[in-house]
Amino acid sequence: MKRSIWLRLAPYLFTLGFFALWEAACRALSISAFVLPPPSAIWTALVQYQKPLYTNAFHTLWMTSAGFALSILFGLAVGLLVGSSRLLRAGLNPLLVGFNAIPKVAVVPILVLWFGVGWLPPVLTAFVISFFPIVVNVATGLATIEPETEDVLKALGASRLDIMTKVGIPRSLPYFFGALKVSITLAYVGSVIGEQNASNLGIGNLITRASADFNVPLVFAALIVLAVLGIFLVAVVDFVENRMTGWAKRSQMAGG
Amino acid sequence: MTAFVELNEVTHVYGGGDGPPAVEGLSLKVREGEFAAIVGPSGCGKSTLMKLATGLQKPKAGLVAVAGQRVAEPIKITGMAFQNPVLLPWRTTLENLLLPLEVVQPHRQRLRANKAEYVARAEALLEKVGLKGMGAKYPWELSGGMQQRASLCRSLIHEPKLLMLDEPFGALDAFTREELWCVIRDLQAERAVTVILVTHDLREAVFLADRVFCMSARPGKITAEREIGFARPRDLEITYTPEFAEIVHELRGHIRQARAAA
Ligand SMILES: Nc1ncnc2c1ncn2[C@@H]1O[C@H](COP(=O)(O)OP(=O)(O)OP(=O)(O)O)[C@@H](O)[C@H]1O
Numbered sequence: 055m056k057r058s059i060w061l062r063l064a065p066y067l068f069t070l071g072f073f074a075l076w077e078a079a080c081r082a083l084s085i086s087a088f089v090l091p092p093p094s095a096i097w098t099a100l101v102q103y104q105k106p107l108y109t110n111a112f113h114t115l116w117m118t119s120a121g122f123a124l125s126i127l128f129g130l131a132v133g134l135l136v137g138s139s140r141l142l143r144a145g146l147n148p149l150l151v152g153f154n155a156i157p158k159v160a161v162v163p164i165l166v167l168w169f170g171v172g173w174l175p176p177v178l179t180a181f182v183i184s185f186f187p188i189v190v191n192v193a194t195g196l197a198t199i200e201p202e203t204e205d206v207l208k209a210l211g212a213s214r215l216d217i218m219t220k221v222g223i224p225r226s227l228p229y230f231f232g233a234l235k236v237s238i239t240l241a242y243v244g245s246v247i248g249e250q251n252a253s254n255l256g257i258g259n260l261i262t263r264a265s266a267d268f269n270v271p272l273v274f275a276a277l278i279v280l281a282v283l284g285i286f287l288v289a290v291v292d293f294v295e296n297r298m299t300g301w302a303k304r305s306q307m308a309g310g
Numbered sequence: 311m312t313a314f315v316e317l318n319e320v321t322h323v324y325g326g327g328d329g330p331p332a333v334e335g336l337s338l339k340v341r342e343g344e345f346a347a348i349v350g351p352s353g354c355g356k357s358t359l360m361k362l363a364t365g366l367q368k369p370k371a372g373l374v375a376v377a378g379q380r381v382a383e384p385i386k387i388t389g390m391a392f393q394n395p396v397l398l399p400w401r402t403t404l405e406n407l408l409l410p411l412e413v414v415q416p417h418r419q420r421l422r423a424n425k426a427e428y429v430a431r432a433e434a435l436l437e438k439v440g441l442k443g444m445g446a447k448y449p450w451e452l453s454g455g456m457q458q459r460a461s462l463c464r465s466l467i468h469e470p471k472l473l474m475l476d477e478p479f480g481a482l483d484a485f486t487r488e489e490l491w492c493v494i495r496d497l498q499a500e501r502a503v504t505v506i507l508v509t510h511d512l513r514e515a516v517f518l519a520d521r522v523f524c525m526s527a528r529p530g531k532i533t534a535e536r537e538i539g540f541a542r543p544r545d546l547e548i549t550y551t552p553e554f555a556e557i558v559h560e561l562r563g564h565i566r567q568a569r570a571a572a
């Protein structure tokens with residue numbers, strides 16, 4: 055009973071403790087606010103700039119969601135294709151791995167060249183940075199069906215489509231949602247990178263401008279907003295995942 | 311004798327290359343309605359035989375025929391169960407049982423409209439194997455033995471002509487195993503289905519089968535064949551008779567020879 059209360063409180067206590075330590079360190083070592091502003095100064099900035107922070111955060115959220123939605127669509131489609139065909143898997147593997155290895159920051163200038171400064175580069179950066187984990191995970195879920203399960207179905211005369219819909223897709227759902235958790239954070243990083251380099255709006259752009267003005271507390275305030283938004287997005291994905299694939303967790307608990 | 315399942319001089323190489331064959335010159339005939347058991351050293355090609363007979367693997371040479379038809383692709387009259395019950399964890403036990411019906415014709419077309427009838431059929435089957443009322447449970451809520459029973463039900467739900475069992479009781483304790491022997495015995499008697507059972511347990515083979523085939527070490531072929539004459543229905547008590555022990559002993563000799571030859 056007591057233990058479970060502590061468990062529930064732990065996330066809040068640890069977060070509070072982290073900021074308390076931060077504040078104490080800044081004061082004790084009298085660190086300049088230009089180097090590392092204490093949480094109190096960041097809080098002041100948060101309050102002072104709440105309006106631009108709010109509108110820009112909203113914009114970033116939009117960019118991230120759009121990019122993320124694209125990578126779900128695209129990632130699912132490619133993942134299903136790659137997972138269901140050994141030929142495609144063999145053929146596309148080097149392309150996908152190579153593409154994933156390209157630092158996405160390096161792609162932003164190209165996107166600007168193609169689409170100019172605006173909302174497209176952040177969305178596309180979010181997309182290109184976040185679709186890979188989805189592809190890989192969905193493909194893995196499909197490609198690792200137990201051979202016996204496949205035999206049972208094939209011996210009944212099941213077509214490949216049958217096996218895919220009856221087993222492959224439900225089975226790859228936990229992999230898919232696992233990938234979403236990684237992807238959403240990546241998409242978020244992607245849209246901020248895009249905004250920093252190729253947008254007049256969004257938290258990324260706000261950070262660029264604030265650091266040009268040496269407004270360090272505002273930079274940190276923006277970072278805090280990013281962190282909170284990130285936690286929120288992951289929580290949303292977590293929630294959906296639990297609703298959709300609770301069986302995977304419960305069956306693992308039963309197995310282990 | 312007309313054979314229901316026939317393998318004639320079958321050779322199979324995995325991967326289709328020129329590697330060492332898994333089975334070579336394998337011949338075997340199983341009559342319709344017969345209960346055949348296959349025993350042999352580990353890795354000799356028993357599971358391979360199952361895959362060949364059901365068309366899941368194509369032989370490199372030789373002929374495979376089931377019900378008078380040459381097997382060229384997976385045949386659709388089989389039910390299969392393995393040592394690993396492979397139930398789908400996102401489906402309840404009942405939904406797992408219905409899976410074959412979602413695939414096999416004519417059930418596939420009739421399932422939606424006649425759901426109640428099929429559910430009743432599945433529940434009757436569950437009751438027969440001692441899983442009455444467990445249909446709503448998920449597989450991971452069942453014990454290993456219960457999962458294996460459910461897996462047996464799944465292999466039978468579409469009333470297959472041919473039942474392939476690959477060490478289905480291998481992972482179970484002795485008591486559960488003997489209980490399931492009786493379940494299989496009764497189901498087979500009731501439906502007159504042809505059964506091919508792969509097992510490592512010679513007592514299991516002798517108790518259940520009409521005929522036991524012994525295989526050599528890899529590359530596997532049939533080295534001995536033994537009719538088991540005990541009258542049916544058989545009681546578990548016969549496993550403690552001297553006649554029974556003698557047959558088990560004889561088969562053990564064959565296996566030991568096969569292992570020594572390897
Ligand atoms: N998918 C596969 N690819 C390549 N080789 C295989 C494959 N499956 C089986 N083999 C090989 O074929 C031989 C026969 O395998 P099989 O699974 O039929 O043996 P088994 O008699 O069922 O063994 P066990 O009693 O241990 O289950 C083995 O030597 C094995 O290594």
Ligand SMILES: [Mg+2]
Pocket residue numbers: 356357358476
């Ligand atoms: Mg085997």
